[in-house]
Amino acid sequence: MSIPVTKHDYITQSEANMEKKAFDIANNKDLNYKATELRLGLPGSQSPEREAAVVKIPVAGAKRGFLDTINGGSGKWVFAKNGGSEVDLVNNGGNKSSGCVKEGVGLVSPKPSLVEKKTHVSVKSNGQTSVPVPKQQVVGWPPIRSFRKNTMAISNTKNEENGDPKVGSGCLYVKVSMDGAPYLRKVDLEIYSSYLDLSSALEKMFSCFTIGQYGSHEVRTREGLSETRLMDLLHGSEYVLTYEDKDGDWMLVGDVPWDMFIASCKRLRIMKSSDAIGLAPLAREKSRNCTEPNNE
Amino acid sequence: MFPEEVLEHVFSFLTSHTDRNSVSLVCKTWYEMERWCRKRVFIGNCYAVNPKVIIKRFPEVKGVELKGKPHFADFNLVPEGWGGFVWPWVVEFAKGYPWLEEIRLKRMVVSDECLEIVAKSFSKFRVLVLESCDGFSTDGLASIASHCRNLRVLDLRECEVEELSGHWLSHFPDSFTSLEVLNIACLGSEVSFSALERLVARSPKLKTLRLNRTVPLEKLSTLLQRAPQLIDFGTGSYSAEIRSDVYSSLKDAFSSCKNLKSLSGFWDVTPAYLPVVHSVCSQLTSLNLSYASTQSPELTKIRLVVLDCIEDTGLNTVSMTCKDLRELVVFPSEPFVGDAEVQLTEQGLVSVSQGCSKLQSVLYFCRQMSNSALISISKNRPNLTCFRLCIIEPTVPDYLTLEPLDVGFGSIVENCKQLTRLSMSGLLTDRVFEYIGTHAKNLDMLSIAFAGDSDLGLHHVLSGCDSLRKLEIRDCPFGDKALLANASKLEKMRSLWMSSCLVSFGACKLLGQKMPGLNVEVIDERENLNSLPEYAPVE
Numbered sequence: 008m009s010i011p012v013t014k015h016d017y018i019t020q021s022e023a024n025m026e027k028k029a030f031d032i033a034n035n036k037d038l039n040y041k042a043t044e045l046r047l048g049l050p051g052s053q054s055p056e057r058e059a060a061v062v063k064i065p066v067a068g069a070k071r072g073f074l075d076t077i078n079g080g081s082g083k084w085v086f087a088k089n090g091g092s093e094v095d096l097v098n099n100g101g102n103k104s105s106g107c108v109k110e111g112v113g114l115v116s117p118k119p120s121l122v123e124k125k126t127h128v129s130v131k132s133n134g135q136t137s138v139p140v141p142k143q144q145v146v147g148w149p150p151i152r153s154f155r156k157n158t159m160a161i162s163n164t165k166n167e168e169n170g171d172p173k174v175g176s177g178c179l180y181v182k183v184s185m186d187g188a189p190y191l192r193k194v195d196l197e198i199y200s201s202y203l204d205l206s207s208a209l210e211k212m213f214s215c216f217t218i219g220q221y222g223s224h225e226v227r228t229r230e231g232l233s234e235t236r237l238m239d240l241l242h243g244s245e246y247v248l249t250y251e252d253k254d255g256d257w258m259l260v261g262d263v264p265w266d267m268f269i270a271s272c273k274r275l276r277i278m279k280s281s282d283a284i285g286l287a288p289l290a291r292e293k294s295r296n297c298t299e300p301n302n303e
Numbered sequence: 304m305f306p307e308e309v310l311e312h313v314f315s316f317l318t319s320h321t322d323r324n325s326v327s328l329v330c331k332t333w334y335e336m337e338r339w340c341r342k343r344v345f346i347g348n349c350y351a352v353n354p355k356v357i358i359k360r361f362p363e364v365k366g367v368e369l370k371g372k373p374h375f376a377d378f379n380l381v382p383e384g385w386g387g388f389v390w391p392w393v394v395e396f397a398k399g400y401p402w403l404e405e406i407r408l409k410r411m412v413v414s415d416e417c418l419e420i421v422a423k424s425f426s427k428f429r430v431l432v433l434e435s436c437d438g439f440s441t442d443g444l445a446s447i448a449s450h451c452r453n454l455r456v457l458d459l460r461e462c463e464v465e466e467l468s469g470h471w472l473s474h475f476p477d478s479f480t481s482l483e484v485l486n487i488a489c490l491g492s493e494v495s496f497s498a499l500e501r502l503v504a505r506s507p508k509l510k511t512l513r514l515n516r517t518v519p520l521e522k523l524s525t526l527l528q529r530a531p532q533l534i535d536f537g538t539g540s541y542s543a544e545i546r547s548d549v550y551s552s553l554k555d556a557f558s559s560c561k562n563l564k565s566l567s568g569f570w571d572v573t574p575a576y577l578p579v580v581h582s583v584c585s586q587l588t589s590l591n592l593s594y595a596s597t598q599s600p601e602l603t604k605i606r607l608v609v610l611d612c613i614e615d616t617g618l619n620t621v622s623m624t625c626k627d628l629r630e631l632v633v634f635p636s637e638p639f640v641g642d643a644e645v646q647l648t649e650q651g652l653v654s655v656s657q658g659c660s661k662l663q664s665v666l667y668f669c670r671q672m673s674n675s676a677l678i679s680i681s682k683n684r685p686n687l688t689c690f691r692l693c694i695i696e697p698t699v700p701d702y703l704t705l706e707p708l709d710v711g712f713g714s715i716v717e718n719c720k721q722l723t724r725l726s727m728s729g730l731l732t733d734r735v736f737e738y739i740g741t742h743a744k745n746l747d748m749l750s751i752a753f754a755g756d757s758d759l760g761l762h763h764v765l766s767g768c769d770s771l772r773k774l775e776i777r778d779c780p781f782g783d784k785a786l787l788a789n790a791s792k793l794e795k796m797r798s799l800w801m802s803s804c805l806v807s808f809g810a811c812k813l814l815g816q817k818m819p820g821l822n823v824e825v826i827d828e829r830e831n832l833n834s835l836p837e838y839a840p841v842e
Contacts, residue, residue: 147378147777148752149638149668149695150726152435154461154489158570158594159636182465192383255492273491 153180179269185213185277186246196269202261206248213277250275310336320345339363346370347797349411350822354392358399366405366430367396373800374750375775376410377435380802382826387411388438397424405430405456412436418443422450430456440465441490448474455508456484466492473498482506486513488537488568493517504529513537516570521549527556536560538568541595545575558582567591567608588627593634605661608632611647611668618651622658630664631655638668638695649676656683664689671702672729677711681718690715691726697753697778700730707731713738716746723770726750736760740767748773758785765789775800783810794820 157180179196192212199205248260252271260268260275305313314337317323327337343366344357357364371387389411396403403425413436421428428451441464447457448471472494475482482502487494496518503509509530518526518539527533543549553576557563563583572595584590589606605627609617613633621628633651637643649672656662662684672694681687701708708729716722716739723745727735731754739746740763747770755761761781764774766789774796782805786793793799793814808825815823 145697147375147380148697149635149693150375150378150750150752151634151638151668152377152461153379154435154463155593155634156638 156180181250181272181274183209183212183275183277186279186282188213188277194275196272199269201265202268205260209248209275209277245280246277247280248275249278307336311340314340318343342366343368343405349387349389349392351797354395355399358395362399364400365403366407367392367400367403368407368409369411370409371411373410373775373798374773375777375800375802380777385826389413390417393417393420397421401425402427404428405432407432407434408436409434410436412438413443414438415440415443415446419446422446425451427453429453430458432456432458432460433462434458434460435462437463441467441469441471445471445474448472448479449476452476452479453481454479455481457482458484458486458511459489460486462489464490466490469494470498472502475502477501477505480505481508483508484511485509486511486537487515488513490515491517496522500525500529506530507532509533511535514539514568516540519543520553520573520576524549524552524556527553527560531559532562533560534562535565535589536563536568537566537591538570540571541569541576542571542573543576545573550576550579554579554582561586563587565589565591565606569595571595593632606630606632608634610634610636611643611645612636613651614646615648615651615654616646618647619654622654625659627661628655628659629661631659631662632666633668635668635695641696643670649673652676653679653683656680660684661686663687666691666693668693668695670695671699672708672711673701673703674706674708674711674714675701675703677708678714681714685718686721687715687719688721689724690719690722691724691750692728693726694728697728698730699728707734709735709738713742716743721745723747724749727754728752732756733760733763736763740764743767744769746771749775751776751779753778755779755781758782761785762788765792772797774798776802776804778803780805783807786810787814790814790818790821794818 180193181196183192183194194205194208194212196205199208249257250260250268250272251257251274253273257276263271310333314323314326317326320343323337323341327334338360340363341361342364344361344364345368346352346357347370349369349371369389369392371389372381372385375381376385376387387410389408396406397420401424404427406421406428407430411433413433418439421431423446431447431451431454436459439462444457444464447454469492475498479502483506485502485506494515494517499514499518503512503526510533512526512530512533513535514523514526514537516539520539520541520543523538527536557579560583564587566580566583566587566589569592589608591606591608593608593610595610607621607625607628607630609632611633613621618633621631631652633647635643636645647669649669652665652667652669653676656679663686665687666689669692672692700706701711708727709732712725712727712731712735716725720742722743725739725743725746725748727750731751733756736755736759739749743749746768749764749768749771751774758781760779761776762785764771765785771792772795775798777800779801781801786801786806787810811823811825814821
């Protein structure tokens with residue numbers, strides 16, 4: 008064929024005329040932080056709280072938390088009801104924790120991609136139908152597009168409001184943006200069960216930016232991110248977590264019961280306290296009490 | 304040798320990209336001739352070629368179609384920010400194709416700046432189709448509305464749009480009357496209804512109108528009355544208090560749409576309003592009820608998209624009444640629940656395969672399957688061209704015999720000789736791949752998940768499937784050996800996606816080195832590059 012094909016070796020090598028943003032992202036170690044909405048955990052292992060403790064501080068260039076969740080895994084994964092057989096995948100002899108695979112070494116343990124999901128409802132028993140139990144989720148399976156998943160989630164929520172008890176359809180992706188951060192993230196609200204869960208997850212996702220904003224090295228060297236770190240930041244009034252509800256209004260996160268929140272939240276925004284004036288009395292309060300300088 | 308004019312005339316009848324590509328390979332003269340008269344170019348993988356090259360080769364192009372992210376991006380397997388940016392293309396097109404009329408994009412990231420450039424650079428711009436795209440907001444749409452005086456098609460298919468305001472529609476000037484297709488079904492927020500109504504009223508050529516969820520049922524008749532010429536209509540929310548005046552005006556509005564062939568939408572259905580649609584049902588060829596949790600399928604159509612709430616009994620009805628059915632899609636209403644209450648099993652699909660002799664394409668989500676059912680389906684419908692089966696629980700065996708589903712899928716590929724697309728699920732060993740490699744000679748696209756035992760499986764597919772161009776694999780124990788052994792095959796394909804398999808980083812590097820015609824890309828979210836997913840697009 009006479010059409011020359013550009014050769015790429017790695018994701019970091021992009022064509023010169025690629026959008027600058029993409030290039031920066033690709034070159035940035037921020038690749039590390041992509042798709043952390045995927046909660047990794049083998050069944051029966053860490054709960055999300057515990058996971059938070061396991062994840063290391065995201066220093067630029069550090070290994071991802073993924074490794075930590077893989078550590079101790081056997082390379083197998085089991086599904087809730089698997090008809091009796093397990094998918095047995097090659098275990099590379101516990102080399103996972105050391106990380107680097109040298110060239111030429113053949114087999115690598117696959118990334119377990121289970122998402123541990125919290126059950127909200129009672130389990131079926133005696134053949135009587137109570138509310139169905141959501142089983143453990145595998146990322147990207149069954150293969151249904153987010154558009155459809157979100158749509159069904161909205162429909163199911165409506166049914167809930169009509170007194171029809173239904174478990175959430177399994178996922179509800181909303182975008183999360185942070186003032187000053189270069190790109191958005193998406194989170195699945197269905198996998199969290201409380202504001203604490205959500206905030207610790209968000210903190211992990213965006214901590215690189217808040218650290219940058221803070222400019223504090225203490226934070227970098229700490230071994231484990233405190234679960235309340237973002238809460239601290241939020242309460243420390245640098246930023247507030249807000250959400251856009253079904254009616255298009257921006258509200259402060261935390262004012263309504265959790266279930267009501269996930270039913271009405273369309274997107275999240277971590278905004279600077281100074282911008283949150285007028286949002287809610289609480290927010291105004293926060294920004295007034297703010298002792299940190301908000302402007303760079 | 305034919306004179307150029309004759310050749311050009313002959314080529315003008317060639318519209319398929321494959322044909323045009325073949326023609327350009329015949330000889331240098333034909334290559335030259337063809338390139339000067341190609342009006343539409345299709346680039347299945349935006350990273351396969353540089354836009355400048357396309358512009359240089361095909362100077363007279365009027366329409367471009369581009370695809371970006373791999374298919375599995377639909378299921379969140381591709382990290383955010385991976386790529387698929389249309390920006391570099393749009394920038395080059397603005398310079399090289401000032402008379403560009405049509406842009407069709409799938410799975411690409413489109414920014415507002417891109418849309419603004421499109422709106423301002425192409426005075427003859429007519430068609431914008433964005434499928435599964437994201438990265439833009441209603442501001443971008445406002446640019447298009449303001450500047451594209453000759454726009455005919457604005458088709459947003461399942462895009463993620465940042466919705467800053469519903470007033471972008473008002474940016475279409477009052478003098479704008481050329482609209483033929485408007486699909487805004489994916490927008491979650493309200494658009495200005497009065498602007499929408501005025502737009503519909505002054506668009507006599509409007510053939511397709513797909514509304515979004517926020518357009519209430521009560522307002523549908525207003526819109527339909529202004530557009531009785533519609534061929535394709537997507538309702539908004541189909542739920543309202545039951546009122547006889549609303550009911551009757553809706554009924555009248557629908558019955559005045561004599562050309563209606565396709566219906567969709569039906570978000571949040573109030574069943575009492577469904578009969579309104581019955582008057583048009585006999586003329587429908589396509590019905591999409593996949594967002595309606597009540598299903599009533601006594602309707603003749605060619606393409607039916609439903610939820611599993613239709614159940615086996617509903618599908619049985621379909622098999623008896625929809626004799627012209629060509630395509631069946633059944634989505635799960637509760638995909639993340641272990642045991643669903645809906646009675647939808649393999650039986651539904653078997654009935655449809657028996658009763659609908661024209662059935663060619665199937666996408667079916669269910670919770671159980673058996674080899675015998677698959678064998679029946681394959682024998683009933685040897686004319687299948689697309690068979691996508693998703694058994695919701697991974698690696699589930701034949702529920703009757705507890706054996707793998709190898710024989711069943713083997714039967715599908717053996718009997719359905721025209722099969723071009725296959726997606727498999729359930730418990731599958733290397734054997735199924737042997738069947739596929741042996742029989743699936745026309746297979747163009749194959750999707751595999753949680754299947755196989757060893758490299759042999761992948762080897763069978765790569766070495767046996769002569770027509771294979773797109774292969775996507777996740778969570779299978781396929782590794783370096785099969786990949787490297789079949790490296791030359793990869794050059795003939797458009798793309799290969801492997802994630803959570805056993806491919807090592809070293810093998811990827813080797814592949815990249817040995818096959819300069821391949822783009823080998825490793826996406827690894829860990830710093831140490833244990834190679835897991837790999838995306839090797841090929842042209």
